[in-house]
Structures are given as structure tokens and as C-alpha cells.
Amino acid sequence: MDFTEQSFFETNPQAGSVGQPLDRVDGRAKVTGQARYSAEFNNLPGLCHAVLRTSDVAKGRIQSIDASMALKQPGVLAVLTHQNLPKLAKTPNDPEGKKAIGAPMGFMPLTSDVVHYAGQPVALVVADTLERAQHAAALLKIQVTAEAPIASYEDKKAQLFDPEKVQDGKTKARTVRGNPQQAFAAAPVQLTHTYDHAINHHNPMEPGATTAHWEAPDRLTVYDATQGVTRTQKALSTMLGLSAEQVRVVTKYLGGGFGCKGSSWPHTVLTVQAARAVGRPVKLALTRPQMFTSMGHREDQTQTLKLGATRDGKLTALIHEKTSTTSPWDNYAEPNSKIINILYECPNFEATYQLARANVMTSTFTRAPGEAPGSFALECSMDDLAYQLGLDPLEIRLRNYAEKDPSTGQAWSSKSLKQCYQRGAELFGWSKRNPKAGQTRDGRLLVGWGMATASYPVHNNQGTARVRLYADGHALVQTGATDLGTGTYTVMTQVAADSLWIAPDKVRFELGDTKLPTAPNSGGSVAAGTVSSSIYMAAQDVWQKLIKVAVLDKKSPLYRAKAADVEVKQGRLQLKSNPQKGESYADLMKRAEMSDVEGNGQGRYGSGYEDAQAAANADPTKKDEAGNHSMHSFGAHFCEVKVDPDLGTVRVTRWVSVHGAGRILNAKTARSQIIGGSIFGIGSALMETTVRDPNYARYTNASLADYHIPVNADIPDMTVEFIDEKDPYINAMGVKGIGEISMVGVAAAVANAVFHATGKRIRSLPITPDKVLATKPMQV
Amino acid sequence: MxxxxxxxxxxxxxxxxxxxxxxxxxxxxxxxxxxxxxxxxxxxxxxxxxxxxxxFKGIEQTKDGLRIGAMERMSDVGEHPLVKEQFPAVSESLLLAASPQLRNMASIGGNILQRTRCGYFRDAAFPCNKRVPGSGCPALQGDNHNLAILGTSESCIATAYPGDLSVALAALDAVLTLENAKGKQRRVPVTEFYLLPGNTPQKETVLEPGELIVSVLIPATAHARRSTYLKVRERASYAYALASAAVGLEVQGGTIRSARVALGGVGTTPWRSPEAEKALVGQPATEATFRAAAAAALRGAQPREHNGFKVELAQNTLVQALLKVA
Structure with a gap:
């Protein structure tokens, strides 16, 4: 099928609801408490509760676990430790096992007596009530021989090493394009700066939570807070030695994820093992402190960026080095350099990654993994370059505008960045900017304006969906996707409605269950494009099946027409050449005594930039053409801050984000998602930091009182717009996804605004009052 | 639990x-x-x-000032017209604290007795001299970014009282009424209620076992009427102070007749500063005077690795607070 011609915006230009700000279809269920999250399946027969006991120390060996007191408590059913937990069929403790499971961490707690990190689960207590389980867990006496841990790459005991690959083997640890060292040495303008990024935690409102129910010895149902039911199904079935079909994973609603629910972490399989041990359904919800040591984090890291440029501001070299902390087993680092490689025209590029092992769990993707910290370094240095050359920060970006992907030389599938700059500047009033830093005041407060570019790739992915259209004009639409809370239920309802020419309230859309057609993880901004395209393609399958029935039906006006000559408009099957000749699907189905017709579809996402071969899953007839394109979303943020020069406090007072991200499926949920991502970024810019004690390698602020995320009072009114963008290559719906890009560049926009306000260049996140006070203004 | x-x-x-x-x-x-x-x-x-x-209820005018029952809620006291009018610093300290939900629940007596936010105290996995006397203080060599620089000891550098209200109460000479098991009442000024950590950081107040806080009495004064509470924190709401200042001034003809100063977020206890007050009284109500007072207030500061910024921040906070009421 030629998906350029068949793409949604060509075939269905009168789309009734796609793009409209339809209210959330799941809104009522959520505000009335009808929506059930993974820890809310409380009516399972004999449901009991599990509580994790975690390690106080970060390194050592468990000498003994005395459970006698705990086991004496009323209602306590089991205390599970490495000593009595039945062995898993496969663990991630070796690379082969890790790969087979798809585990985010090459270590499974409770498989030995070794303690590798503070907060590592060392026991699981199961009781008939939550309170009894909590109490019994506190009564366990655990003797550990503690050793001095390594806390981070900054630890004097830490040994830096050069890995071959990072990010679980997905990213090469060294990339060179052109002749960067020579080009930098020869550059008339040279900037070398170091950027630090604090540890960040995802902290979704809903913690990690699992309810496990063995319905039979070979039939398991797991309600799990996961961004991907299929990935969790694979992990669990592999570890348990079951076939995938024997494990059902359900996630009807998710209270946020931001990446921490993108993989199956140890607590999920431990809950399943606990349920098997006690022969009853078991529920486990991580506590907030446990959320800091159970589902990964954004690693502590430092980046050095060398930027070479001509006197008129054209980049000639970019050299990026990242050093970060990883766990004792895995070589994980988020790939910061990728955005640095593609954002601006620059002929010479180099990126290297260094790691140090420490007594921490493995870090994991956190919203805009790599792009968020990478863009912080690049976009602050671009700002420096602009000031140094006396150019407007927007102008320096236009001078280095990449008309094609600098990393591959490929044409962009679509790119609306210039329009994003222009519209953003217009909405913000950027032209009125005072070119000098530290010159604008509002009373005592210093006022600053900053901007930054955003970009995020369209990752390679595919998924499937099933559409059943009933003769009465209702439809059941199903796919095993996950709604993180961002609006998947709503936008997919809209896509189904328009694809089937029915009203959204006639669509029943179901997701979040491995019984449904397989969909990808909701992560990396792949869900919107892949799932919408799957549904669109499944609807086309429905129409093709009906057309076949019509052309074979003697009573149909379309009898003996060629199927290829028939089209569907407004739910009517008609001849392309003579639209008068045709009939409605309802008439056809009634006459044919069909109660319903079912279609299946596969949505193919375009290629991610990490795979230059591209389009492995794209339509074969268009594979080469699609594969020759680099696929990205782009955007721009504009930020105003007010800084108290005496107290060092920074408040964001105005915000404008404009993005070009392909088709926008719902104006309201999309705007909300960009606002959410921007706030996420403002949090990382101004306040979010998890502090790991340098001697104990244990966090000192593992709570939402002490780990600060923005509150309403920190956030101003935000302006969000989208550029109308039609991309014929990425997928049938032309959707790029917006969950990740919303955060990229945000921290840099804030830091650049702080610089404009104060003349202080703060290259360490978060920008807290202590750093504002301690930093001296730069001489520009 | x-x-x-x-x-x-x-x-x-x-x-x-x-x-x-x-x-x-x-x-x-x-x-x-x-x-x-x-x-x-x-x-x-x-x-x-x-x-x-x-x-232990009621917010009542007495002949000396205002009497607030210990069972009153933070929100009710903070919003009370008499408190707002006569003791703005007290009202502000309450309304800048916590969140509306917490303020609706938390009592005045409980607020005065709230315990430190030091991360080492709040996590039983760490040693902590306050929790387990003699076990050690990891904060000395660890994360001390939001810990105290005044009144510290080698045993403890926690801001034992992390809140706001008692800072305002300490500044405005508030007196607590306590009652013991025998039904006997005694009065203790807020400035004498909290104990420096010394070698016994587990002992935080003069409250005897079983003794209850009955009420708070705040004397009505000219400087109380002209008081304010300024709080600096890492986000705009729902955060403990990095530094705060409760100040009250009585100014006649440009000269400071009386002054009250207390700092929060920097001392192991709500930190009344007689040194700053001394530097203010009799001086012109100018920024130069306030800077001198701020320097006096922080003179004995002993910062650690991560909290050195508090010296400057607390001084600036104090100056800004004084400028507001000058």
C-alpha cells in the first residue's frame, strides 16, 4: 500500500474530531474513582499484601535474617528472602538472561546474600493486611557485614573506564564525524565549558505497584503499573519459565511513568513469586522512599562541551564528553550526545562516554533521556556564543540551521523549526529583548529572557490494533497500548471515530491488556504515532472487507465493481468515478445479515535516527524513500525569569513553547502534555535533585517533601502552540509524538534567562539560590 | 509503624x-x-x-497582648484578624508554612514541637545522635546543604526546629504556658524553650516528660505591630526555609527605638539575635544600619561544606525583611 497516498490527512480531510480539543473520554472515570489503577484490584479472593524490606547499607553481605519476631505476628503469611525464595527459571544476573528478559538492570535482588546498593530489596513480607505486613517487615532483624561503598563517579575510590557501548548497548561510546580535534584547534572562537546535572527521579504520582493473581499453576494475571504490558509479559514469562500466553498483564490506568515504568523492575516479579509462595493473590505498592531505589533514575553526570566557531558564528566543531555513574553491572548512560550531533549544522563532531561503577542501582530513561541534559549543555554554550559575538541568541541558531541531518546527511522527513522560532518569538515579544545581560529590572528583581531549541527523534516502532464495526454504527477498538495519563484513550477514540466515520461517543476503546493486539511500550514518544496508525490501518481493513462483500453482492449498487474502484466517504461505499453509485455500510451489512465486521491493522512507525538503515518496519514499497529521511520533531522554548539578586531565588514568570511535531491529535491533551513536560523541565532546571550521601551512598532526601518538584506557585501561565505540519514519511497518521520533546531544551531556556537577568552563567542543575549567590557575573 | x-x-x-x-x-x-x-x-x-x-482553645486579647490556645489550628491563627493586625510576622510565618491541608490540621502546640527535616534524622538507616545518642552525625561530613550554621555542636548541626512560627514567636518575646501532671502551670519564653544540641541533641526543649503546651502569649508592642516574616526557599510554596527572618521595628523620626530580630533555617533553634538588635537600636533606619545588624547576627556562624551560602543568604534575608518594615 502506498502510505503516502493512503495517509490519513489525504483520505479523510473532513476528519470530524481528530485534532479537536475533545474532553478526556476517561475523565469521568478518573474523577469519580471508577478508574482502577494497578493497586486497586482489591476484590480478588483472599488478596493479601506484600511489603519490601530494603537494605540500609549500600555494600556488604547479609550475614543473617532473623524473621522469628515477624513470623509470630498475627496475619503474617510469609517472609521471603534469598534463603527461601524459589529460584527463577532465568535471572538478569548474566548478560544472556538480562537480554532474554529485557531487564533494565543486570541484577536480581533476593538471589544471593550480596548487597550492592542502599535500598536494595532484601526481604518481602506477606500478610493479610498492609499494616501487619509493614509492622512485620520492620521487625526483621537483618545482620549485614557492611563495606565502604563507592557513591558516584566523583568518589575518590571510583575508577573511570571507557565502555564500548552505553545505554544497554544501544549507543556507541565513541562517535567521530569529520576531524573535530583539528577543527576545534583551528577555530577562531573556542568555548570549553563543563555542565553538571543532578540525580533526578521520575516520581510519578502513582508509585510502582503490582497485583499478582495465579489463577492456576500455569495461568497468571498481573495488574502492573507499567508503560508496556507486552514488555512486562515478556519479562515475567521469561523469568518464571512460562510461555507468554500463560501470563496476562493488565494496565488499565497509569498514574504517570516518565520512563520509570518503561521496564520491568524487580518488585514486579517478586510480587508474583510471593503470590505463588502463599497461594493467594498478592498486592505490592512501593512506598515513596522506595520509589527512589526501585525503578531507576536519571544518573548524576558531568558533560564537557567544546564548541568551535567562526567569527560570524558558524559552528566548526563540537566535542562532547560525558562522565557519569553507573551500577556494578550495567553500562548505562543516557545518550546526551545524539541531540548535539543533529541539532545544528556542524561538519566536525565527536562524542565520548566515560563511566564509573558505584554502589547504586542502574539508572534508566527519564523523560527525554539524553536529549534533556544534552540540550542543556549545547543550548547554554550556543547562548554563550551568541553573547560573545554580540548576536541575538535566535540569530545564532538560524545561522547554524541544519537543512539536513548533519549526522547522516539525510533530508528531514519534515522540519518546522524556523516556523517554531518565528511564532515563538512573536508570541513572546522576543524582538523587544534588551541585548545586554543584567540590565532589566522589575523593582528589585532582575528580569531575564532566554530561549532554547528542542528536538526529539521519531523512534522505530510498530504495533497492531483490532477494530470491530457494528452494523448499528458502534465500534469496539482494541490495542494493548498504555495510557500514561496523557490522553491515549481520548486521542485513539478520535482516530477510530474519524477512520470509521462515526461519532467519538459511538467508539468503545480498550487498551492496557496483553489479551489485546500487541502495541509498543508507551515511551520514547512512540505511542501516539504507532497506535493511531494501527487503528487507522485496522479501520481501512474493515472498509476493504466491506467493499469485498459489496462487489460480490448482487443486490448492491456496487455489484461487480472492482474493489480498487470503490472508496469510502462519510461511511458510504461508492464508486470513485461515480459517487452517486453506492450505499451505506449499514445498508450493506443489514442486507448481508452481518452483525459486525472486524479489521486488523499494523501501524508502522518510521525509523529512528539511531538506526541509519531505517525503516526496517516501514512499508516495503516505500522503505527506501522513508529510510532516506531523518525523522525528528522540533520546537522552541522562550522563557522569562525574575531573579532576586539578594536572595538568589529564580521564578519563571512567562513561558512560550512552539512545536512542530506532525499531526496533533487533540489540541487540548497535546497542550496539556507540552505544559506538563515544560514543568518537568523547569523542575530539573530549578529544584530537582536527589542527594546521595558521599560516604554512605544512600539518598538523604527520598521524599516529596524534601525532593522538590514544582508546585502551582512556581509555574506561570504557559503559552503552547503547534505548527501545522504534514509528514508523509513517518507513519500513516503523520504523528510524531510529543511526550519527550516537551522537556528538551527547557532547562537551557531557563538557564539562559537566568544569565540574561543576572549575567551569571550557572552550568550546574538545579539552579538553586546557593548557586545563584555563589556565581559571579561573567564579563561579556 | x-x-x-x-x-x-x-x-x-x-x-x-x-x-x-x-x-x-x-x-x-x-x-x-x-x-x-x-x-x-x-x-x-x-x-x-x-x-x-x-x-486549650481561643485567640483572645488580654491586657498584655494576645493569648492563643495550643489546640488552635495554624490556618485559623494565621488568618485571624487580631493576629494579622497586631502580629503580622506571626500571621505570615503561619501562612507561608506547609500547605493549606497541613495548616488546617496542624495545631499551634504541635507546630512548636515539630522535629527536624535533617535527612539523616529522617531515615533510620543512618546513624544520628539525635535519634540514637552516641551513634554519630553523618551530616558533618555529608549532605549539610540545608543544615544549621549557628548554635551547632560536633554532635548535631540539624535545624532542630525547621519551621516558621517559633521564629516569629522568638522574635516577639512570646511566652509559652506549660502544664504538668500535677496540674501545675509554668511560663517559659520561647527563646528559652528550645535547647542547643551540645552533647545531648536528643534533648530538644525544656518540656518535662508529660508536660503539655497550654497556650502562647504574645505581648502587644509597637514593634510587633510593625513586624514581618520573610522566608527564602527552593520553591515558591511547601518547602522549609533555607533562611528566614522575623523582624519588628519601632521607628520614630527615622531612628530605631526598639527592634526584634530572629532567624530561621540557620540556627539549631529559632535564632533570636540580640547582637543584631543591639546594632539596630538608636541607629537610623537605613540599609547601612541593617547591613551592620545582619553582619552582627551572623558573626558566630560556623558553616560546613555545603551550607556556607547561608551566611550571605541569611544576612540578605534579614536586610530585606528590615527594609520591608523600616
Whole structure:
């Protein structure tokens, strides 16, 4: 099928609801408490509760676990430790096992007596009530021989090493394009700066939570807070030695994820093992402190960026080095350099990654993994370059505008960045900017304006969906996707409605269950494009099946027409050449005594930039053409801050984000998602930091009182717009996804605004009052 | 959290009587801090004595000032017209604290007794001299970014009182009325209520076992009327102070007649500064005077690796607060 011609915006230009700000279809269920999250399946027969006991120390060996007191408590059913937990069929403790499971961490707690990190689960207590389980867990006496841990790459005991690959083997640890060292040495303008990024935690409102129910010895149902039911199904079935079909994973609603629910972490399989041990359904919800040591984090890291440029501001070299902390087993680092490689025209590029092992769990993707910290370094240095050359920060970006992907030389599938700059500047009033830093005041407060570019790739992915259209004009639409809370239920309802020419309230859309057609993880901004395209393609399958029935039906006006000559408009099957000749699907189905017709579809996402071969899953007839394109979303943020020069406090007072991200499926949920991502970024810019004690390698602020995320009072009114963008290559719906890009560049926009306000260049996140006070203004 | 029994007391005598029989019992009012501590296994109490029915209520004008019952809620006191009019610093300190939900629950007595946010105290996995005397203080060589620079010892550098209200109360010479098991009452100024950590950081106040806070009396003065509370924190709301200042001034003809200064977020206790007050009284109400007072207030500061910024921040906070009421 030629998906350029068949793409949604060509075939269905009168789309009734796609793009409209339809209210959330799941809104009522959520505000009335009808929506059930993974820890809310409380009516399972004999449901009991599990509580994790975690390690106080970060390194050592468990000498003994005395459970006698705990086991004496009323209602306590089991205390599970490495000593009595039945062995898993496969663990991630070796690379082969890790790969087979798809585990985010090459270590499974409770498989030995070794303690590798503070907060590592060392026991699981199961009781008939939550309170009894909590109490019994506190009564366990655990003797550990503690050793001095390594806390981070900054630890004097830490040994830096050069890995071959990072990010679980997905990213090469060294990339060179052109002749960067020579080009930098020869550059008339040279900037070398170091950027630090604090540890960040995802902290979704809903913690990690699992309810496990063995319905039979070979039939398991797991309600799990996961961004991907299929990935969790694979992990669990592999570890348990079951076939995938024997494990059902359900996630009807998710209270946020931001990446921490993108993989199956140890607590999920431990809950399943606990349920098997006690022969009853078991529920486990991580506590907030446990959320800091159970589902990964954004690693502590430092980046050095060398930027070479001509006197008129054209980049000639970019050299990026990242050093970060990883766990004792895995070589994980988020790939910061990728955005640095593609954002601006620059002929010479180099990126290297260094790691140090420490007594921490493995870090994991956190919203805009790599792009968020990478863009912080690049976009602050671009700002420096602009000031140094006396150019407007927007102008320096236009001078280095990449008309094609600098990393591959490929044409962009679509790119609306210039329009994003222009519209953003217009909405913000950027032209009125005072070119000098530290010159604008509002009373005592210093006022600053900053901007930054955003970009995020369209990752390679595919998924499937099933559409059943009933003769009465209702439809059941199903796919095993996950709604993180961002609006998947709503936008997919809209896509189904328009694809089937029915009203959204006639669509029943179901997701979040491995019984449904397989969909990808909701992560990396792949869900919107892949799932919408799957549904669109499944609807086309429905129409093709009906057309076949019509052309074979003697009573149909379309009898003996060629199927290829028939089209569907407004739910009517008609001849392309003579639209008068045709009939409605309802008439056809009634006459044919069909109660319903079912279609299946596969949505193919375009290629991610990490795979230059591209389009492995794209339509074969268009594979080469699609594969020759680099696929990205782009955007721009504009930020105003007010800084108290005496107290060092920074408040964001105005915000404008404009993005070009392909088709926008719902104006309201999309705007909300960009606002959410921007706030996420403002949090990382101004306040979010998890502090790991340098001697104990244990966090000192593992709570939402002490780990600060923005509150309403920190956030101003935000302006969000989208550029109308039609991309014929990425997928049938032309959707790029917006969950990740919303955060990229945000921290840099804030830091650049702080610089404009104060003349202080703060290259360490978060920008807290202590750093504002301690930093001296730069001489520009 | 351990199992505990719960008893509701209707009189002070009943409440203190239970505590006398069961010394490990704890009083509970709003519960906003006690339950957190119990859930984190930082405090264990076999019994909780609910004192919400005790008649420690009322916000009343007396001939000397204002009397506030210890069972009044933070939100009610903070919003009270008499408090706003006569003691703006007290009202502001209450309304800048916590969140509306917490302020609606938390009592004045409980606020005065809230415990430190030091991360090492709040996590039983760490040693902590305040929690387990003699076990050590990891904060000295660890994360001390938001810990104290005044009144510290080698045993403890926690801001033992992390809140706001007592800073305003310390500045404005408030006096607490306490009642013991014998029904005997005594009065203790807020400035003498909190103890420096020294070698006994586990002992935080002069409250005797079982003794209850009955009320707070704040004297009505000219400087109280002209007072304010300035709080600096890492986000705009729902955060503890990095530094705060409660100040009151009486200014006549440009000259400071009387001054009250206390700092929060920088001392191990709500930090009244007689040094700053001395530098203010009799001087012109100018920024230069305020800078000199701020320098005097922080003269004895002993910063650690991560909290050196508090010296400058506390000085600037104090100056800004004084400028506001000058």
C-alpha cells in the first residue's frame, strides 16, 4: 500500500474530531474513582499484601535474617528472602538472561546474600493486611557485614573506564564525524565549558505497584503499573519459565511513568513469586522512599562541551564528553550526545562516554533521556556564543540551521523549526529583548529572557490494533497500548471515530491488556504515532472487507465493481468515478445479515535516527524513500525569569513553547502534555535533585517533601502552540509524538534567562539560590 | 509503624495522667508530624493520647497582648484578624508554612514541637545522635546543604526546629504556658524553650516528660505591630526555609527605638539575635544600619561544606525583611 497516498490527512480531510480539543473520554472515570489503577484490584479472593524490606547499607553481605519476631505476628503469611525464595527459571544476573528478559538492570535482588546498593530489596513480607505486613517487615532483624561503598563517579575510590557501548548497548561510546580535534584547534572562537546535572527521579504520582493473581499453576494475571504490558509479559514469562500466553498483564490506568515504568523492575516479579509462595493473590505498592531505589533514575553526570566557531558564528566543531555513574553491572548512560550531533549544522563532531561503577542501582530513561541534559549543555554554550559575538541568541541558531541531518546527511522527513522560532518569538515579544545581560529590572528583581531549541527523534516502532464495526454504527477498538495519563484513550477514540466515520461517543476503546493486539511500550514518544496508525490501518481493513462483500453482492449498487474502484466517504461505499453509485455500510451489512465486521491493522512507525538503515518496519514499497529521511520533531522554548539578586531565588514568570511535531491529535491533551513536560523541565532546571550521601551512598532526601518538584506557585501561565505540519514519511497518521520533546531544551531556556537577568552563567542543575549567590557575573 | 492504642482525653489532668502511667505514650493533636515519624519507624509509641478535646482553645486579647490556645489550628491563627493586625510576622510565618491541608490540621502546640527535616534524622538507616545518642552525625561530613550554621555542636548541626512560627514567636518575646501532671502551670519564653544540641541533641526543649503546651502569649508592642516574616526557599510554596527572618521595628523620626530580630533555617533553634538588635537600636533606619545588624547576627556562624551560602543568604534575608518594615 502506498502510505503516502493512503495517509490519513489525504483520505479523510473532513476528519470530524481528530485534532479537536475533545474532553478526556476517561475523565469521568478518573474523577469519580471508577478508574482502577494497578493497586486497586482489591476484590480478588483472599488478596493479601506484600511489603519490601530494603537494605540500609549500600555494600556488604547479609550475614543473617532473623524473621522469628515477624513470623509470630498475627496475619503474617510469609517472609521471603534469598534463603527461601524459589529460584527463577532465568535471572538478569548474566548478560544472556538480562537480554532474554529485557531487564533494565543486570541484577536480581533476593538471589544471593550480596548487597550492592542502599535500598536494595532484601526481604518481602506477606500478610493479610498492609499494616501487619509493614509492622512485620520492620521487625526483621537483618545482620549485614557492611563495606565502604563507592557513591558516584566523583568518589575518590571510583575508577573511570571507557565502555564500548552505553545505554544497554544501544549507543556507541565513541562517535567521530569529520576531524573535530583539528577543527576545534583551528577555530577562531573556542568555548570549553563543563555542565553538571543532578540525580533526578521520575516520581510519578502513582508509585510502582503490582497485583499478582495465579489463577492456576500455569495461568497468571498481573495488574502492573507499567508503560508496556507486552514488555512486562515478556519479562515475567521469561523469568518464571512460562510461555507468554500463560501470563496476562493488565494496565488499565497509569498514574504517570516518565520512563520509570518503561521496564520491568524487580518488585514486579517478586510480587508474583510471593503470590505463588502463599497461594493467594498478592498486592505490592512501593512506598515513596522506595520509589527512589526501585525503578531507576536519571544518573548524576558531568558533560564537557567544546564548541568551535567562526567569527560570524558558524559552528566548526563540537566535542562532547560525558562522565557519569553507573551500577556494578550495567553500562548505562543516557545518550546526551545524539541531540548535539543533529541539532545544528556542524561538519566536525565527536562524542565520548566515560563511566564509573558505584554502589547504586542502574539508572534508566527519564523523560527525554539524553536529549534533556544534552540540550542543556549545547543550548547554554550556543547562548554563550551568541553573547560573545554580540548576536541575538535566535540569530545564532538560524545561522547554524541544519537543512539536513548533519549526522547522516539525510533530508528531514519534515522540519518546522524556523516556523517554531518565528511564532515563538512573536508570541513572546522576543524582538523587544534588551541585548545586554543584567540590565532589566522589575523593582528589585532582575528580569531575564532566554530561549532554547528542542528536538526529539521519531523512534522505530510498530504495533497492531483490532477494530470491530457494528452494523448499528458502534465500534469496539482494541490495542494493548498504555495510557500514561496523557490522553491515549481520548486521542485513539478520535482516530477510530474519524477512520470509521462515526461519532467519538459511538467508539468503545480498550487498551492496557496483553489479551489485546500487541502495541509498543508507551515511551520514547512512540505511542501516539504507532497506535493511531494501527487503528487507522485496522479501520481501512474493515472498509476493504466491506467493499469485498459489496462487489460480490448482487443486490448492491456496487455489484461487480472492482474493489480498487470503490472508496469510502462519510461511511458510504461508492464508486470513485461515480459517487452517486453506492450505499451505506449499514445498508450493506443489514442486507448481508452481518452483525459486525472486524479489521486488523499494523501501524508502522518510521525509523529512528539511531538506526541509519531505517525503516526496517516501514512499508516495503516505500522503505527506501522513508529510510532516506531523518525523522525528528522540533520546537522552541522562550522563557522569562525574575531573579532576586539578594536572595538568589529564580521564578519563571512567562513561558512560550512552539512545536512542530506532525499531526496533533487533540489540541487540548497535546497542550496539556507540552505544559506538563515544560514543568518537568523547569523542575530539573530549578529544584530537582536527589542527594546521595558521599560516604554512605544512600539518598538523604527520598521524599516529596524534601525532593522538590514544582508546585502551582512556581509555574506561570504557559503559552503552547503547534505548527501545522504534514509528514508523509513517518507513519500513516503523520504523528510524531510529543511526550519527550516537551522537556528538551527547557532547562537551557531557563538557564539562559537566568544569565540574561543576572549575567551569571550557572552550568550546574538545579539552579538553586546557593548557586545563584555563589556565581559571579561573567564579563561579556 | 508499630501497633498502638488510642485514648481520647477530655481534660489536661486525664491526658497527663495517662502519660504518667505510660511514659512512652505520645500526645497527638493534628498528627501531621507525629504520624510521619511513626510511619518511618523514627518514633515508637505504644499509646497515643488524643488531646484535641482539651480546652486549650481561643485567640483572645488580654491586657498584655494576645493569648492563643495550643489546640488552635495554624490556618485559623494565621488568618485571624487580631493576629494579622497586631502580629503580622506571626500571621505570615503561619501562612507561608506547609500547605493549606497541613495548616488546617496542624495545631499551634504541635507546630512548636515539630522535629527536624535533617535527612539523616529522617531515615533510620543512618546513624544520628539525635535519634540514637552516641551513634554519630553523618551530616558533618555529608549532605549539610540545608543544615544549621549557628548554635551547632560536633554532635548535631540539624535545624532542630525547621519551621516558621517559633521564629516569629522568638522574635516577639512570646511566652509559652506549660502544664504538668500535677496540674501545675509554668511560663517559659520561647527563646528559652528550645535547647542547643551540645552533647545531648536528643534533648530538644525544656518540656518535662508529660508536660503539655497550654497556650502562647504574645505581648502587644509597637514593634510587633510593625513586624514581618520573610522566608527564602527552593520553591515558591511547601518547602522549609533555607533562611528566614522575623523582624519588628519601632521607628520614630527615622531612628530605631526598639527592634526584634530572629532567624530561621540557620540556627539549631529559632535564632533570636540580640547582637543584631543591639546594632539596630538608636541607629537610623537605613540599609547601612541593617547591613551592620545582619553582619552582627551572623558573626558566630560556623558553616560546613555545603551550607556556607547561608551566611550571605541569611544576612540578605534579614536586610530585606528590615527594609520591608523600616
Amino acid at each position: 508499630n501497633n498502638f492504642s488510642y485514648t481520647q482525653a477530655s481534660t489536661a489532668k486525664e491526658a497527663t495522667g495517662i502519660r504518667k502511667d505510660q511514659p512512652a505514650a505520645a500526645y497527638i493533636a493534628g498528627g501531621t508530624t507525629l504520624l510521619d515519624l511513626m510511619k518511618a519507624n523514627l518514633e515508637e509509641h505504644p499509646q497515643l493520647v488524643d488531646i484535641n478535646m482539651l480546652p
